Amino acid sequence: MTVPAIKGVGTSLFGKQPDLHPSELVWRAVDEAMTRAGVTAGELDAVYVGTVFGAPGVAQRALHAMGIVGVPVITVENACASGTTALHEASEAVRLDRWACVLAVGIEKMTDQFAGAIHPESTDIEGRSGLALPSLYAMAATRYQHAFGVTDAELAMVAEKNHGHARHNDRAQHRTPHTVEEILASRMIADPLTLLQCCPIADGAAAAIVGPHEPGAREVVIRSSVLRSGQLWDHRSEHVWGFELIRDTARRAFEAAGIGPADLDVVECHDAFTIGEIVTTEALGLAPEGEGVGLLRDRHTHLGGPQPVNPSGGLLSRGHPLGATGLAQVAEVVWQLLGEAGGRQHPGATLGLVETMGGGVAGVDGNACAIAVLERLG
């Protein structure tokens, strides 16, 4: 088997870009990734595409204009984890020697379809009952607060951190820092989550080129990549929604990579809502269960701390174009590991992790979770 590596990444700008065609977003991301990797269209063996609401043929419509034709183009959907799923499949294709040069690209143009929260899925029994995603996370937050005595202000500390990080990310949708007081004073979306604790919908694309690891090359090795769907949600579980899926996926990712959470230098995780980051940092093992807020209080996960989480500003600030998000997270960790993250660089980062949680389906504790452990060698 082959050790897969990320040869180059690229992204569009993120935000509400109603005047741009989806193809223009793809072109910007893919062109940057291919240029960075030194790869031409004719060298690509295959393309994996992550998108949720993309029109049929959304990728081919963009890629043919770049000369990327005559290769398999495989579109995958895993809700918010669609982009990370595309990376996972590209990584597996290289690891298993199916292909040697694979493009993973995520694309979403959301402002054409939504003005606010994503509409609940009417074919899902809970979606049909009005369960919008903010309310799913709001119930998790309420239960978590009850279990561990966490205040609304402590939840808001996640947004304070990530909005602060985004000041240094000129591709992010929102780059204005906010105080905890401002965050709590913003419009309530689903109690206890206020507007500034919820990720904005966005338009965007992100891409990565994956190929075999070449010693000495300026690249990032994929030490492990794990993708799982949720288990039946056991009503006897005391954990909040999603915790067990993230925990179980992380355990497998760490085992395959031969590392533990303490070894990580930088993390990009799924902070679609503030409670998401707190629960995820615990499920990843960065903090004991119920003590995730301590990471914020001690500035452990702030830029300047030992293990920055969401240095890009996360979904809360970068915006959340569903299919693109996972690969945008990957791009951020790759830039961090290569020392190319500019004003948000975590010095000396060599080992990073990307985690994306992929939406909800009634009856299971999460639709999908994708985790990749990335490393710069040498």
Place this chain on the structure above:
Amino acid sequence: MVRVAVPGRTPPYGLAYVDLDDGPRILAHVADSRSADDDPIVRVAPGARVQLAGATELGDVLVTVLVDATGGGPR
């Protein structure tokens, strides 16, 4: 308490996961989750016991809070 616009529904409305005594866990709408002055600040405390109250106009499972984990009703 959902306060965002959802197609076909009028916010705010209260939702809760309810663990039936013998399982499983179901999603339910919570009746009377608005306070008298229509300011929806009510949060049902985790651990509260609820009772099936029928269905909403749209056919959702509807429950009422009997007593919360601290011994009180809705707060």
